[in-house]
Amino acid sequence: MRMFEVTPQEFANAIAKLMGEWSRYGQRLEEQQGANIDESCRWNRKKLRPNDVRAIRDMKLSGESNRNIADLFGVNPATVSRIVRGIYHKEVV
Incomplete structure (x- = not known):
């Protein structure tokens, strides 16, 4: 017997929700820190100069x-x- 049983769709929905929350967190972080944030921490930006x-x-x-x-x-x-x-x-x- 499995402890947790979820359908693939439920799992995909949970992952999508987490990814959305993570993305919103990153956007808020950038808004709060603005230009002070290190370039290597920005979302989907090149780390290397x-x-x-x-x-x-x-x-x-x-x-x-x-x-x-x-x-x-x-x-x-x-x-x-x-x-x-x-x-x-x-x-x-």
Whole structure:
């Protein structure tokens, strides 16, 4: 016997409700903190500045691993790979 039984639709509705609440929380946080909020905390905004992107590319050219670079900049190793390959931040040279 299961302790909790929910239908897939009930589960999806609960997740949608939580995501909506989280989004509203983020919007209120941005409104309260305005321009004082750190860019890396903003919703769906780039964490890396152009100088960071150049540094990532230079570090990769000097043989550093994606994991080490990612740890230094607080991003995913896949992001480092995409930056190095020019998929992300194409505009930065």
